Amino acid sequence: MTTAQLLGQDPGWLIAVKAVMVFAICVLSTLMAVWTERRVLAKMQLRTGPNRVGPAGLLQSLSDGVKLALKEDIIPAAADKVVFIIAPIIATAMCFMSFAVIPMTGVVNLFGRKTALQLTDLPVGVLYILAVTSIGVYGVVLAGWSSGSTYPLLGGLRSSAQVISYEVAMGLSLVAVFIYAGSMSTADIVGSQHQHLWNAIVLFPSFVIYVISMVGETNRAPFDLAEAEGELVGGFHTEYSSLKFALFFLAEYVNIIAVSALASTLFLGGWHALPGLGFTEQWLGGWFTLIWFFAKVNFFFFIFMWLRGSLPRLRYDQFMKFGWKVLIPVSLIWILIVASLRVLQQEGAPRSAILAFAAGVVIIVMAISSLVERNKEKVRSADLPEGEAPNFPVPSLPNVQSINVSGGK
Amino acid sequence: MLTIQTPEAVMFWFLAPLAVISAIGMLLVKKAVHSALLLAWVMITLAIFYIAQDALFLGIVQIVVYTGAVMMLFLFILMLVGVDASDSLTETIRGLRPIAITAALGFGGLLVSLIGRATLGREAAGLVDANSEGNVQALAKLLFSTYVWPFEVVSALLITAALGAMVLAHHQRSVPRATQREQAIARFRGASLGSAAGLPNPGVFARHNAVDVPALLPDGSAAPNSISATLKARGDMLESTQFELSEVDNTVTEEK
Known part of the structure; x- marks a missing residue:
């Protein structure tokens, strides 16, 4: 029985229970994610991180949330009131909606019924996630516009341009997965990886492009130009306070977890165990698969934190150039290669022909990359123009007439 | 004969008035951004209708392409124009209004006649038949076999439009833009060091x-x-x- 058929048998009350469970999982994992991020970042920076509220500071994000909710809710006089209120709601609601098609467990027993922890399985499930995220961008854009102030407007524009451009790269990186799995449904893609190798290995370039563009799409460091504190105060949410700000905060983290969940579903085999540990999938009546799923999600979340802890922010034009001139062309070429290989395979071409094609592609890629490398060498070894030795102006200190800083002369 | 199930009817009578009201509101509201938002909402309700009628792919693509990309770009431009710039109702191009009205009427007539030709006096094949080999697969088959020529023509048209926009927006640089490295070198090797570390x-x-x-x-x-x-x-x-x-x-x- 396919997952779609299995889910089709769910009665209404079970669907409602699962919806509540998915919601609770999202909110709880946001609370945990904030705490984990602060602790892990602190470790990377040789600090302790939150350690006062609850054991090991575990309740810190909860108390922060309560504090945030009790703060004064300010709506600026220049704001467009209706849109100002709708924007955070759109942003948050859309993040939660993308979780509907993520398969979190295999077949499990829930209140006496056989089902899977996945709200629904659409034949175009992954496209559905892209659609929902693209509506989520409205939250950011409208927040920026409706605040009636310059920094949020610039932040909103930046972040929407960023999300849209990186969504193109993300969508293209998914095409190879669709071609390989022969389906756009999340459950089917998980199933196809269980039969073959993980997509992260087979479609490694797609995996790399997806991971890069998922960081770009969630506005996280080193791509957090939309909230660049040094330039834009806080970006699109500068004017937001109290619960509305909390909603944006929630949306950001749920979004991170959602893209991580999608990454584990599409590339790391979803809720299936690591190869060779398949027997664990039966533990706890199948619920152990939830642990496998979240282990993979946390792996991606750790990458997010690691990037934030180690990389400086990119310049905006370099960032856009990278998205449009590197990621998108590379993924287009990769799709072409994958599609050609797939057609060769389906048309029953001899193994030697497929190998020859692959070898040809590898040789061309190597030739291009060595040419590019040589060009780079040329730029690096260019001579610097000669100039006068610098002579620094110095303050006229009492009793000191001048200081020779250029040494020797 | 088409049968309509109760949940579908309930959804229709709930969403359809909303869609119509926002479509009318789109024409009546003052701010351009509000108008764009209402249009986006109409598109989303349309997508929900498509999905409810088993045209899953069409509904999702409607959201991704129209709401997510086209409308977003539109919103982008509106925002760049200015936060409180209200629309001026004076004609910037002479004779724009009659041209627009003629074009709208012509397009409407074309749509009505085409849809009429496609539906009147024909028996609907039914969704079960159309989706027999999967919704996406059936669409792909039609798009890349029977309708491949119109599909290619439309794509050529879109590419031409995109190229045209790029040509119009392009401006030629007479000197190549200095890279960050060149700028830094120029700052330190220049006549004065006063500007090397900023103002x-x-x-x-x-x-x-x-x-x-x-x-x-x-x-x-x-x-x-x-x-x-x-x-x-x-x-x-x-x-x-x-x-x-x-x-x-x-x-x-x-x-x-």
Whole structure:
């Protein structure tokens, strides 16, 4: 029985229970994610991180949330009131909606019924996630516009341009997965990886492009130009306070977890165990698969934190150039290669022909990359123009007439 | 005969009035952004209708392409134009209104006649038949076999439009843009090092740190480029000499 058929048998009350469970999982994992991020970042920076509220500071994000909710809710006089209120709601609601098609467990027993922890399985499930995220961008854009102030407007524009451009790269990186799995449904893609190798290995370039563009799409460091504190105060949410700000905060983290969940579903085999540990999938009546799923999600979340802890922010034009001139062309070429290989395979071409094609592609890629490398060498070894030795102006200190800083002369 | 199930009917009678009201509202609201938002909402309701009628792929693509990309770009431009720029109703191009009305009527007539030709006097094949080999697969088959020519023509049209927009927006640089590396070298190898580290902050021996008082250079003279050009143009610049202390004791008392 396919997952779609299995889910089709769910009665209404079970669907409602699962919806509540998915919601609770999202909110709880946001609370945990904030705490984990602060602790892990602190470790990377040789600090302790939150350690006062609850054991090991575990309740810190909860108390922060309560504090945030009790703060004064300010709506600026220049704001467009209706849109100002709708924007955070759109942003948050859309993040939660993308979780509907993520398969979190295999077949499990829930209140006496056989089902899977996945709200629904659409034949175009992954496209559905892209659609929902693209509506989520409205939250950011409208927040920026409706605040009636310059920094949020610039932040909103930046972040929407960023999300849209990186969504193109993300969508293209998914095409190879669709071609390989022969389906756009999340459950089917998980199933196809269980039969073959993980997509992260087979479609490694797609995996790399997806991971890069998922960081770009969630506005996280080193791509957090939309909230660049040094330039834009806080970006699109500068004017937001109290619960509305909390909603944006929630949306950001749920979004991170959602893209991580999608990454584990599409590339790391979803809720299936690591190869060779398949027997664990039966533990706890199948619920152990939830642990496998979240282990993979946390792996991606750790990458997010690691990037934030180690990389400086990119310049905006370099960032856009990278998205449009590197990621998108590379993924287009990769799709072409994958599609050609797939057609060769389906048309029953001899193994030697497929190998020859692959070898040809590898040789061309190597030739291009060595040419590019040589060009780079040329730029690096260019001579610097000669100039006068610098002579620094110095303050006229009492009793000191001048200081020779250029040494020797 | 088509059968309509109750949930579908309930959804229709709930969403359809909303869609119609927002479509009318789109024409009536004053701010362009509100108008765009209402249009986006109409598109989303349309997508929900498609999905409810088993055209899953069409519904999702409607959201991704129209709401997510086209409408977003539109919103983008509206925002760049200005937050409180209200629409002016004067015609910028002469005779635009009659042309627009003619084009709208013509397009409407074309749509009505085409849809009429496709539906009147024909028996609907039914969704079960159309989706027999999967919704996406059936669509792909039609798009890449029967309708491949119109599909290609439309894509050529879109590419031409995109190229046209790029040509119109393009402007030729006479000199290549200096890279960050070249700029840094030029800054340090240039005649003056004064600008190498950015504009001066309040000076070393500054007597005032307000933004409208120039910083002092090491030799005690004022640094005019430490003041924002806007303030300078407005004439809101104070002299730093007036904050000078009457007597500065420059002697150093030796410690015992």
